[in-house]
Amino acid sequence: xxxxxxxxxxxxxxxxxxxxxxxxxxxxxxxxxxxxxxxxxxxxxxxxxxxxxxxxxxxxxxxxx
Numbered sequence: 001x002x003x004x005x006x007x008x009x010x011x012x013x014x015x016x017x018x019x020x021x022x023x024x025x026x027x028x029x030x031x032x033x034x035x036x037x038x039x040x041x042x043x044x045x046x047x048x049x050x051x052x053x054x055x056x057x058x059x060x061x062x063x064x065x
Contacts, residue, residue, distance in 0.1 A: 024044075024045035024047040026048070026049060028045070029042070032063065
């Protein structure tokens with residue numbers, strides 16, 4: 001099939017090619033500001049709490065640097 005952008009806007013989130021859009025069940029949002037200066041802003045979904053923990057640890061490392 002020719003490459004295309006999936007159109008998953010229907011009620012079942014399925015493209016005509018058969019691709020089904022799925023977001024991970026765990027939602028992660030990390031935001032750290034120093035007054036109006038954004039230091040960290042990370043948002044994503046994942047399926048594993050280990051991935052969320054690793055991202056939190058990465059954010060801590062970024063702040064400590």
